[in-house]
Amino acid sequence: MKAQYVSYKAKSMINRLRHVDDWFWGRYTLNPYRGCSHGCVYCDARANQYGLSESFDQKVLVKENAVAVLERQLPRLKRDVVSMGGVCDSYQPIEKDRRLTKEVVETLHRHRFPVQVLTKSDLVLRDLELYREVNRGAWACVFFTITTFDPYVAGQFEPGASSPEERLVAMTEVAKAGVTTGVAMMPLLPGISDDDANIADIVKRVKDAGGQFVLGGGLTLKEGTQRERYMTFLGMHYPQALSLHQRLYGDGFETRGSYGPELLRRVRDICAEHGIPDRMTRPILPEDPLAANKQIAEKLFLRAYDLTLEEASSYRTWAYRKAAWAVDEMEENIESIYRQEDRKGLLRIKGIGKTLAREIEGWLQPGL
Template sequence: MAIEKGRGATVNGESDRFNLPQRAVDGDWLDLALLEGALPRLRTEVTVERPRTIIVRNASPDIGFDRSINAYRGCEHGCIYCYARPSHAYHDLSPGLDFETKLFAKPDAAALLRAELARKNYSVAPIAMGTNTDPYQPIEKDWRITRQVLEVLVETRHPTFITTKSDRILRDIDLLADLAHDNLVAVMLSVTTLDPKVARTLEPRAPHPERRLEAIAQLAQAGIPVTANMSPIIPAINDHEIENVVARVAAAGARDINYILVRLPHEVAPLFRAWLDAHHPDRAAKVMAIIRDLRGGRDNDPNFGSRMRGQGVWADLIRSRFVKARRKAGFDDERLTLRTDLFRPPEGAQMRLF
């Protein structure tokens, strides 16, 4: 199997849920390979998307927010475990290599947000960013859509939760500090592993683990509430790092840490198996056996509640280790609540009178 250097998925994968044709690689790419005898490097492509609205609502009982914004579709970080991969099939694209190389940007996001916040019936609650794809993936450097959204939130004093695995968030530390001054923001940094060799294949274009820990430290020093998330925990891949990860994020200044067990919905499962066969053939069968034990005999458990934590002996063991590590690191169970009473609708054509 030829592995694309710097990419997470080892294959493009397939999906028949949205009439996506089966293809291991794109036709033109394969033609070039046959002609030249070698596969060319995959380049990242970005397509502009013009949605009519930008706030997405959800009613999931095991998620701590009811609305979110995603500035991008697809994610160049290439995390093989990403549960958002199947969403690319809506565009007749593969959840595999397409997901991390054929991206969509929404440059109208800030304008759409401004219009939605200006509606008379808008009810304020924290908006989450980074719930489907990372708002600080590499293309944010040039597109700056996340920053533009943050500027609207600063102007309107609107609360937000941000999840990322990138230290690029530090480029917006001025806006985040402004929001933090009024308890309007909380940031969560994902620290999946401390081993750069594991990170290089597991999440190949995400920043080095040490850079994420440094980002936690700088955010904390700036007075911005920051927590960490060990997501996902993958049995026999990174579960042995639980105690070290918890200790390191505590030392960096995180207020808390959470975890999610690996989820393999829809097309993610075969992509993950292919990744295991390519990078961990010695333990591939063991990893999948434990995952199925965690998921009631299946590759994935879609049920609310258990989908995040799993079930059975392995789930109980991971949970008890994590609780003990949190306690040893000095974390408590204090929950951060963001303010909603400072919201002011965005200015329209007529300036505010007061």
């Protein structure tokens, strides 16, 4: 069914996250369109938490007043990374004619905000020179979702998107332009695209094409339309994988047991074999007075991720995550605190005990 596009006046354009996204490093999220005509079968934007209609891939709202609303909002916000495309693809087909995403990025650039775009479309190349300008003034990242290069599987699960081959070509051009790029290998589907051969094929091709990272992740199955649609689709087209999904997920939205951490360990190992990181390096603006806080927080977030992969106790994992949030959201420079008060100053930070204080001290002493 062809998507219907409807003009819509947004009250707000930019959403400030409660905590920084420690996968993509966005502080803010933004979607020029409400809905997405790519029609990906696995998309969890159909989940109730996003407030989108069940038919959001058939009726897409175009936020016609996006620039005017942004011009009102941006001067009140602290500059940090704006992530686009996490829910509704900013370069879905309507963008070719409407050019709303381009107008939005131009507005963010005028206000010197770093911009990050995740997409399944090679249409983003139309705006490559704009992203180069954003990158010169702040920071830009354009990266792509690729979960398989099998044209049959991709065509079934991502019917409205550019082909994976087209996305890889686009990523190659982004890399040549000097803009940060890579691949979100998400979601890897149990029994369909989560095998080592598929993962290695993607990782190798991304590395050879100039990608700087490959992020791996599994599928979430959220109660309601998303889960029902996806499981019905499996029953019709991949019945051999249906029982595996039922066993792994039960009634939950995440896999049970060791499947999730084991999948991410395999992604990490394969990335290491090919010499490409399985995490995205956090961007730091040169003039950021709290750069040290962000760098220390990044190390704490990475340690929490390591513990997740090691299947450590949730208490240990959350201790690092909460400490990362505390450091990241401080208004005082952690280097200044340490210079003035040594370890005692670190112990004053919420969530930092003796063990974490010693670890942070080790990072601060040799210089960041």
